[in-house]
Amino acid sequence: MENPAAPVLAAWAAPSLLGVAFSGGADSTVLLHAAARQWPGRVHALHVHHGLQEAADGFEAHCMGVCERLGVPLHVGRIDARHAVGESPEDAARRARYRTLARLATDQGIGDIALAQHADDQVETLLIALSRGAGLDGLAGMPREMTRHGVRFHRPLLDLHAHALRAWIAASGTPCIEDPSNSDLRYTRNRIRHQVLPALAAALPQFRETFARSARNAARASGLLTELAAADLTTTGAPPALTALRDLPRERQANLLRHWLRTAHAAVPSEAQLAQLLDQIDACRTRGHRIHLKVADGHVLREGPVLRWYNAAPSSSP
Template structure:
């Protein structure tokens, strides 16, 4: 069910003082203004300057002007968001941004960072996951809250349509800046926003609510898989014993191995890599059967009666 901005903040119970990530775009401007009014004296603004495009200085200037008008402190963070060879530019920028936000929020004495992703962003995330053939973790969409770098993050606007945030700013005569990169249809998310979202609005006007409900169902199922993965890994050992793995069904083996790779080694296997690894585990019934399979940035190998993972140097 879609919410208004006021309704979303009524449900939001942040740890205070609260930091709000402010890009200068409409969504984060609306969140900052609404939070500052709801929790006066308890809100700080954090702006990440990526330096990836000429317009970045203009974003910073707008954030500074907005915070002056609200009498709010602004902490500007300059980060190096350049991506390594073979790395997604969006993923590199995201990791750099979250690390910088966590560090700055700690320095500012804040207990939580609020982010302004909304219902349209959640729908786009689900469509993006579908386009990539994602599993449950991807279909769960964006989490409403989590902890990273020792800092709590929250997305209180996931049930609020983006149009409602812009309407709020217009009603308050508050300006925002448009990121020119959002018009670049070379990026899949931008193509979804420009071409698919308008078509969905015409064909299924309530798609934001139904997509969000599907994402919540996927998140619940993913949480169960993670719980079973942790229980099975505890029983099989970390690293897992081959005999204990083979005692499980193939789907449960895959879930255990995904949990082990993700939780212990911070990596994940592609679908093809996982299928090959499962085949190797099933075939590994003699002492002489070796395993050496590329997964992520390292290799899964056999070490006696257990599996092992070694990251590439």
């Protein structure tokens, strides 16, 4: 039985050096075996030791054994991925994982990392985005390529189904580990994986393909909105001028402000915060009218004719 990742990688122009995020689980095992066979001597495995459970040391030992047999260098990053009060444990662990993977790759002169996320992971991501009332960015799902922390991340397996990957593991007898946290139904993604996806498969057998098509459509629409926001921002200036902002329809104001806050300040306003800001902009018709609103983890203030965003707001504003 052919490794299902092999034909995908054969059609993919990989860089001279490639890092593979390797947890030791089934999906990353399939990817690492295919990459090591496709590009011998050019692949490095990157393993993140989360420090969240006693089994983490065993995961690392397993990964070391696999890499020794494949002749692939293994680089391990140890982190403490515990989440802060009020923070999603999944989100905290994901952010820590990307930072660590990027650091491991950069230390080895590697600029590209392959991730083993597949079609089922994409569906789970879309359902989580829907449950949170996400906009087009969230409904676009996971991109095939993105840059974080100065490293390019790739998802070459997004068109493959989880069962195809697991079938190869079983048929080939390739050893892998099963993280016990993957069956913990306290986590939203696990509830979707174990309870929702089987129901979807029974009701809508082609749901993976149709969800992927919706994600692609959302990504295209999101790209057009980004282009429009960038064009509007050249008109209003950055930081945006209030008078120029008010010349735009309310939805274009919102689109521009989201784009400006995200790209210039890595700040993502809530829907309520953005609506309040738009109301204040509409009401701000006199020189003495102040704007001082909490947005994301900072504040938007009026400074004369323009809006500015600060992590820590000044004590007063013009």
